[in-house]
Amino acid sequence: MFGIFKKKSKLDKLQDAYKSLLEQSYKLSTTNRSESDKKQAEAQKILEQIEVLQQQ
Structure with a gap:
């Protein structure tokens, strides 16, 4: 409901x-x-990994 139990994505x-x-x-x-x-x-x-994930 409030995002308390929301799991973080790999990008986050x-x-x-x-x-x-x-x-x-x-x-x-x-x-x-x-x-x-x-x-x-x-x-x-890590920034390079983030950029790869954002391109997908």
Whole structure:
């Protein structure tokens, strides 16, 4: 009724993971640039997966 029991689609899960990785990357950018770059690269891979799902 209110969407409480609605399961997340694969696209929703990927978008949440992408957002989380970008936030982590931003937080790390002030202290550890190499780790920030790694998180950014992971986020980019997830973004590519999101784009593939949206094209289908």
